[in-house]
Amino acid sequence: MRAALLVANWKMHGTLGEARALATSVRDGIKRPRGVEVVLCPPFTALPAVAEVLAGSPIGLGAQNCHWEVTGAFTGEVSPAMLADLGCRLVIVGHSERRQHFGEIDAQVNLKLRAALAHGLTPLLCVGESADERRQGLTFTVVEGQLRAGLGGVSPDDLGRCIVAYEPVWAIGTGVNATPTQASEVHGYLRGLLSELASKEIAETVRILYGGSVKPDNAGELCREPEIDGALVGGASLQAQAFLGIVRKAAARGGATPKE
Numbered sequence: 001m002r003a004a005l006l007v008a009n010w011k012m013h014g015t016l017g018e019a020r021a022l023a024t025s026v027r028d029g030i031k032r033p034r035g036v037e038v039v040l041c042p043p044f045t046a047l048p049a050v051a052e053v054l055a056g057s058p059i060g061l062g063a064q065n066c067h068w069e070v071t072g073a074f075t076g077e078v079s080p081a082m083l084a085d086l087g088c089r090l091v092i093v094g095h096s097e098r099r100q101h102f103g104e105i106d107a108q109v110n111l112k113l114r115a116a117l118a119h120g121l122t123p124l125l126c127v128g129e130s131a132d133e134r135r136q137g138l139t140f141t142v143v144e145g146q147l148r149a150g151l152g153g154v155s156p157d158d159l160g161r162c163i164v165a166y167e168p169v170w171a172i173g174t175g176v177n178a179t180p181t182q183a184s185e186v187h188g189y190l191r192g193l194l195s196e197l198a199s200k201e202i203a204e205t206v207r208i209l210y211g212g213s214v215k216p217d218n219a220g221e222l223c224r225e226p227e228i229d230g231a232l233v234g235g236a237s238l239q240a241q242a243f244l245g246i247v248r249k250a251a252a253r254g255g256a257t258p259k260e
């Protein structure tokens with residue numbers, strides 16, 4: 001069974017002081033995680049401070065975005081090499097907020113994903129349909145396009161190093177999560193595509209997370225679905241107790257003893 005993974009996406013939240021305090025509370029609440037992996041993705045500015053707090057703990061560090069070049073005249077950008085240097089092990093690529101507000105297109109997401117792999121980072125590729133697209137019956141078409149484009153040119157072995165997150169845009173920050181059945185349907189479809197792009201064996205190892213209004217009171221039923229391998233958490237990851245509640249629910253998946 002794939003170990004559950006909980007990724008906290010703090011988005012654009014947290015002064016240094018706030019980031020240190022939140023990371024410390026999460027670290028102290030998860031001393032010995034069982035059956036679950038946890039990664040915190042603070043804003044770029046807080047990465048070194050959070051790295052310090054998490055040093056020696058089982059909690060990983062990740063970033064929310066990256067550029068695809070190593071260095072260069074790209075004002076305002078941060079390269080995967082810089083993230084690796086700070087101790088990041090994961091980077092989110094193709095989040096819908098980047099696509100929506102910053103005009104990121106699939107070709108850029110693909111460059112970012114491949115650059116992340118080249119620097120030893122685990123790319124977490126986000127896909128998801130808007131409310132309109134779902135209404136029009138385009139959910140599978142949209143996520144398939146995003147997945148195929150995001151993973152274009154990636155070898156089967158490298159594909160096995162990626163993580164996918166299904167984040168329906170209509171569920172992000174709205175309080176309306178996809179039901180376990182809705183999410184499972186899409187996750188199953190994505191896994192089928194991964195089998196086609198790599199192999200069934202490799203696809204079985206890739207974690208597919210669900211994201212969109214995950215809270216302590218819905219995390220259990222979502223994470224119990226065999227196709228849902230954990231969660232990418234936004235709002236609820238900004239409160240240590242809420243995030244720890246989600247971690248506990250995910251750890252209980254598959255009968256592992258929740259341990260803090």
Ligand code: 13P
Nearest residue numbers: 009172173212213234235
């Ligand atoms: P919320 O958990 O706030 O809905 O955000 C989800 C998300 O976008 C995580 O990347």
